[in-house]
Amino acid sequence: MTRDEICTRFIDAVPYQLYPYQEEALLAWFGGEGGGVMVCAPTGMGKTLIAEAALFEALHSRTRLYYTTPLIALTEQKYREFRELAERWGFSRDDVGFITGNRRENPSALVRVVVAEILLNHLLGQDAGPMEPQPARGTAALGCVGEGPVSERSCAEDKTGQRPARHTPSGVAPTQFLDDLGAVVMDEFHNFNDPERGVVWELSLVLLARDVRVMLLSATVGNPYDFADWLKNKHGRKLTVVVSNQRRVPLEYVWVGDRLFTELLPAMASDSDAENRTPALAFCFNRDECWELAERLKGLPLVSSARQKQIEAALDQYRSDLAEGAGPKLRQMLLRGVGVHHAGVLPRHKEIVETLFNAKLVPFVVCTETLAAGINLPAARSCCGRC
Incomplete structure (x- = not known):
């Protein structure tokens, strides 16, 4: 099956009208001759659909794909979503694997959903596995990274000012990780600009071989064309840039004065569609504040008795997951219309909260701010302030 045929089949499977920028991005991904595509569009405008096209192609062509995110929670969510998509498209759920610093599931899968550092570790050959003396496909020799957003030099020099023979890991990688690497999708790519972690994205782009296509997705890169020029001029990788400023749902800002969350949130919940302002996210500054606010809210009239019965019925399938640790406390909160989501909540508990929301x-x-870093929880309102 040719790439054009894969593209046509994917677009035909989309059950709704594509936005113009999505069509442009898909044509650039499947028909472009460069090293990939960079897509910048507001949150909620369907950038994930373009990433799903890369997944669709990898499954049909049987070429390896890495999908990177900056957060474990987002990695877990994408892993679940992609396994379901693979099954829906007629492939095995085991074609999708998951790797973070502390957990891995099916790590030898064709498609690996990973945190960004995992891809870099694989490119540097730091993961467990047999090492080859020559670069494997999917890697390139690492040079100096001193011209661009990251100012530190990433190569060593000997006393003569020349690079030693093994100045850095020379593209060596475990063959079981990078064989047949065809593409890399980097979600939330604006983390490239992070003062501490940005080097992870930069080095990954430098190390990837030129025949590996990349897809960079973000809602907040302010200078995508400048970045694409830098990547082309300094590292020889040409990207097609697709930008959209269209926002499907306009943002509205409301100042609520000195009202507390315990006063504001109950007023937002209503059985009337015209007056209802939920689902909503309430952002706190730390994990302790999340639990404290949820404790206060669970005693307030947030859901009707009929809705409580629906929630209870939905929670029946998760009885064993909510039986230990913070599970019983979280279950009582969910029954009263409140979920808690932060980095300290167990993955299986976060999945339950996401599903019900x-x-x-x-x-x-x-929740804490980590939920705002790309996790897919569509909300009508986002509330920020002191508890």
């Missing part, structure tokens, strides 16, 4: 059964999720 996306189903519009639980109207409120109390």
Whole structure:
């Protein structure tokens, strides 16, 4: 099957009208002759669909794909979503694997959903596995990174000012990780500009071989054309830049004065569609504040008795998952219309919160800022302030 045929089949499978920028990005990905595509569009405009096209192609062509994110929580969510997509498209769920610093599932899969540092580790040959003396496909020799957003030199020099024979890991990688690497998708790519972690994205782009296509996705890169010029001029990788400023749902800012969350949130919940302002996210500054606010909210009238019965029925399938640790406490909060989501919540508990919130059964999720880093929880309102 040719790439044009894969593109046509994917677009035909999309059950709704594509936005113009999505069509442009898909044509650039499947028909472009360069090293990939960079897509910048506001949150909620369907950038994930373009990433799904890369997944669709990898499964049909049987070439390896890495999908990187900056957060473990986002990696876990994409892993679940991609496994479901693979099954829906007629492939095995085991074609998709998951790797973070502390957990891995099916790590030898064709498609690996990973945190960004994992890809860099594989490119540097630091993961467990047999090492080859020559670069494997999917890697390139690392040179100096001193011209661009990262100012530090990333290569060593000997006393004569020349690079030693093994000045850095010379593209060596475990063959079981990078064989047949065809493409890399970097979600939330604006983390490239992070003062501490940005070097992870830069070195990954430098190390990837030129025949590996990249897809860079972000809502907040302010100078995408400048970045594409830098990547082409300094590292020889040409990107097609696709930018959209269209926003499907306009943003509206409301100042609520000195009202507390415990006063504001109950007023937002209503059985009337015209007056209802949920589902909503309530952002707190730390994990302790999340639990404290959720404790206060669970005693307030946030959901009707009929909605409580629906939530209870939905929670029946998760009885064993909510039986230990913070599970019983979280279950009581969910029954009263409040979920908690932060880095300290167990992955299986976060998945339950996300499922009920996306189903519009639980109207409120109390969370920290990590949830705003790309996790897919569509909300009508986002509330920020002191508890």
